[in-house]
Amino acid sequence: MLRLYDLARGELLGPPVDVSVEDERREPVDRPAAVSLLAVNGRPAAVVLTGHQYTGERFLVGLWDLTDGSHLAWLEPAASPAVATTIVAGRPVVITVGTGGTLRVWDAAGRQTPRTIPTGADRIRFLAAGVLHGRPVVLAASHDGPVTTWDLTTGTALDQIRLPDTCRGIALGERGVLVVAIQNDIAVIETEIQGVVPDLGTPSEP
Structure with a gap:
């Protein structure tokens, strides 16, 4: 189940959204692994990656309307x-x-893949979207690799930050602050990349 909260009021917005599905074994796939928000055609939506023990390193990618809980599309498994x-x-x-x-x-919106970017990196585990000098970028990292900034328009690598130990996660703030979990520590790095916060409009009850 996916639950949407109003963080300012601390309230649940509407009923939970059921994002469970069945795989080819007719087994329920009901363990969300990651969620990211966006607006699709002016409506708030969520992309949800789900999986279970039988899918291994294959995650189903579904797009869900947060207003009425309807399923919009399946993207290629990740x-x-x-x-x-x-x-x-x-x-x-x-x-x-x-x-x-x-x-x-x-x-x-169009359910198409306008670009694929070969990174040559093994087992990317973390992504964070941002804007650098007006251009959309994404930061990508694996457990043992650098944090690499990729230009989403040209598909080129712009920068790398090498880490002294295992990467456990990355997050990017609106004001250009990159937070990296490095093994048991947290690194806060000032950057020119501004994090992206989706404009979902004014929340309303379904």
């Missing part, structure tokens, strides 16, 4: 629980990871 959302050329996009560390940039 090879990693990492997901991010942003705007590219005025279109809402979903970024997931395919085999071989390839970044897939999905047009959420």
